[in-house]
Amino acid sequence: MVDGSSVIDVFIEAINTREAGARTALLRRSLTADVVFxxxxxxxxxxxxxxxxxxxxxxxxxxxxxxxxxxxxxxxxEEWARFGWRFEGGDGVPLLTGMDVVHLTPRGAIDQIVVFAGTLN
Structure with a gap:
């Protein structure tokens, strides 16, 4: 079984990486070419x-x-994973929170991402 935490953490690192080339490399490590977002x-x-x-x-x-x-x-x-997240501004103030659900391939990449932003009422 694939370690969902590892690939998810690589994806999050990509989100936070400001240098385009490094971000592209991290996305190649964590996402399939045909990922559905x-x-x-x-x-x-x-x-x-x-x-x-x-x-x-x-x-x-x-x-x-x-x-x-x-x-x-x-x-x-199994092949589905979920995790909570926070998006914050440069001053550390939370702008949005939510939960993502991702599908993991047998080789350990994300091929589907479903974003649930905000709180559920």
Missing amino acids: WGPLGRRVGRQAVEDFITEVVQGHPAGPCRFSRTTGVDAP
Whole structure:
């Protein structure tokens, strides 16, 4: 079984990496080329689409430089995993929290990401 925590932490490192080449390398280690990303702004397909989202929405946020962090352990029954997260501005103030659910391939990469942003009422 794949260690979901490791690949998720590589993905989070990619989100927080400001240097484009290093971010691309980390995304190659953590995501499949055809990853499906269900985010707050809709569905995107492909590693490049996820990288564009990170560059535009996360790295380009007006409260930047922003930081994304995992706030819970990784719950990974079989090939599915979930974890809580926090997105905070450069001053450390939380901007958004939520939970992601990811699907892990047998080789240890993420091929699906579903983002649940905000609290559930």
